[in-house]
Amino acid sequence: MSRPDELTDPNLRDPVLARLGEGADPSPARRQALVDRIAAGGAEARRPARRRRGVWWIGAAAAAAAAVVAAVLLRPAEPDPMPPTALFEALLGPLPTLTASEPVPPDADPPDSPATDALFVFWQDLKEPLSIVAQAASGPRAFLEDDRLENEPVRPAPAGESETKEN
């Protein structure tokens, strides 16, 4: 049998810790005021408030759910992604387009897309000026080549011939 301790005998409880219970009595005036407040119907007065509080929470939850649904349904549609041609035009300005009346060069490769089509037309327009420039450049070059021929060193005269003989 275990010896008695403070758990089994209240008289053995720690005397210092037992003093934690001292000084906790209500004054008569405070006690009477509290009893009157409770008896005045504090419990009955709170019952409807609790019911109202429950209704308030339900209403708030329903309103929040309705707001979420409305936000999802009424949100603006996202714009379609910009097509490549529009993007190209936005960057470089309006592009010329091929029409049925315009002749298509026989050696031209079929265009793959509006963008490559536009580049092809641009290249066709550019080829002729480039050829003119190339022809213009070839003249001076021929002249230079001729000039280079004239400036070649004079070959030595055949044996037996001399300037004195000629003179």
Added chain:
Amino acid sequence: MADAVDWETVRLAARGDPAARRDLVERTIDNLWRLAMRLTRRADDADAIVQETYTRALANLEGLQANGRFEGYLARIATNLVLQRWRKKRPTGPVPVHLADAREEPWQQVARDEDDRRRLSAVWQAVGELDPKPRAAVLLFYAQGESCDAIGRILDAPAGTVKTWLHRSRNQIRRRAESLLAEHPIPGIASHGDLT
């Protein structure tokens, strides 16, 4: 001390009898206010806890089972209300050892001299630093005089757990109080470890 409440009075109060309701309050309010005061250490807080406890208890009398003590039912409600407060407001503020600004503390009325006042202040500060449930167990056991079984019912814990809380808490209180009063050790706190 008022007589224990009989369940016939509780039954009448549950039917709405105003005299029975007032009798319930008159018989139980002193002990309940002491409990609230020991847990909260402020008279105004004790008033609020007591009023809220009766509000909840009287509103749910109809479904109350007639077993045990009605006072235990009230103590359980009040302790849970205080535990909610402690959990919302942790840690508790330090209690000044010299008590210069602690005129509302309950031991101000019971301290015999300055040394006694300092000792009680240090013990209360150490109690206030315990976790909520062990702190409630210490106050219910030492200040309120409840048994371990009754504390277990109030705190919804096995009696063995309550004994463990008491054992550990007492050692923790002693060490903490001694460190607070390092120059003036507290000889009164026992150091035996046979609680469990």
